[in-house]
Each structure stands twice: as structure tokens, then as C-alpha cells.
Amino acid sequence: MTASFGTRLDEVFVRSGRLCVGIDPHRFLLEAWGLPDTAAGAGAFGLAVVEAAAGRAGIVKPQVAFFERFGSAGYIALEGVLAAARDAGLLVIGDAKRGEIGTSMEGYAEAWLTPGSPLEVDALTVNPYLGFGSLQPALELAEQHGKGVFVLTATSNPEGRDVQLAEDRAGLTVAASMLDEIDHWNARHHPGATGSIGAVIGATLRLEEFGLTEVPPTTTLPILAPGFGHQGAAVADLGSIYGDLAPGVIVSESRSILAAGPSGIADAVERSVAAVRSARG
């Protein structure tokens, strides 16, 4: 039987810690790394980040947008990076933030979460703002194949508040109702264990403001936590930012590590892994 994503995540936390290195080949970074602003440049960048992360960190998160810029050539480069990362034993979170309805959602889920697919990842970020129920095909496929799904819940960008702080009929914020739905799903599918469906909650925000402390989870939820480093949140504050959710937190950092350049990235990964480890005590 395939191990669930939650079980695999638990193992990664023990083996390699909870840092996730973002693979975001921004134009300015390609230039700083002496690489061309092309699909080949993005691919070389991604492979170099994978090499630096392998054996030092446990998780990487390629940002699909920076590969999609180059159309089909970018996707070929991305496929190479995904395969290299998975071959290196890294857990791969595809950051594509997909959101669709019905069979179209099913199509995206098949693309990213089916074993053997060219774009296969271990987990995918998804956008629930077509309704949490619209994600069902992705959640089901993930459970079937031991994959994970990270649902945008409270995002690190200030504009997110317009949608995520709105209150539903029960008086819960939209963000809190997403967290509640995720917890219910996990409680049904993995009672007493770490769930396979996680929430994206930015480290730059206060959980209370988003009403997230009003729906205490009954399971250990994987939390993808961007916003550390470049966006301003400090890893040392992990415990105070996430409170009861801290045990499931994956600390995601892109620019703050990638800015170290090709000669400094391995050391930068090691420093970040150590900082996360000491923050967790």
C-alpha cells in the first residue's frame, strides 16, 4: 500500500527537518547567477538548487510561473527539475495554485498528482476560491496515490484579505472555514495521523486576524508557510506565529536562500535548515 502524504511528510520532518527551498527562477536571479533568461537558464537554475538542497534539506517547491514564462520549453525544463528532485529523494511541492471545476479540476489533478505523469509532484498547491467542494477531484486523487494538496487558506499577500477575511453565514471567516474543511477531510481520511491535505498560511500574518484560532484543528495539519525571509517573517518566531499549528509547519523560503548565488546556495540551505531546527527547539 502507498504511504500517505502525511506519513511521508512526518518522515521527512524527522530525517531532514522542515525547511522547503523554493525554486523560483526570477529574471533578476537568473542574471545574478550568470544564467540566460531562457527556459534553459531556468532549468539549469532549478537543477543547481536541487543539487544544493539534496542531502541538506528535505523539501523543494518549484514555482511553476517562472517556468511557464517560456511556454512549452519552460515546461520541459520544469519536468527535468521535478524528475531530478524526486530522484534525489526530495519531497516536491508543485506550486501551480490550480483551481477549476469538475472534470477540468480532474484534468489538473491528473497532470500533477498521477504517478508516472511528466509533471508528477508529491503535493500541489490549489486555489479553493471556486468553492472548497470544487477541489474534490484533486483531494480524491491525492488520497488514492499517496499525494498531498495544499489549499490556499490565508495568503501572505495583503490583497488576500479582501476575500479571505469575508465572513460566511456561520460568522466564520472564509480562511477559517477553509481550515475547518481541511481538518474535517483529514479527520475522515487519516484519524489520529498527520493529514494529507494541508493549508497555505502566510507567515506574515496574524492567525487571530484571520479567525484561524477559532477553529482548532483536531488533526495534525500540514501547513505550507511562505513569507519567511524576503517577505519579512523571522524563522525564530515560528512558534509564536503558528501556535497550535506549529507542529505541521513547513518553512518555505525562496529569494532569501536563492540570493546566495550558485557558489553560496549550499551554505545558505544549511544555515536555513539549522535556523528552522533551532526555532523548533
Ligand SMILES: O=C(O)c1cc(=O)[nH]c(=O)n1[C@@H]1O[C@H](COP(=O)(O)O)[C@@H](O)[C@H]1O
Ligand atoms: O503557495 C505559496 O507558496 C505562496 C503562498 C503565499 O501566500 N505567499 C507566497 O509567497 N507563496 C509563494 O512562496 C514563494 C515566496 O517566495 P519568497 O518570498 O522569495 O520566499 C513564491 O513562490 C510565492 O508564490
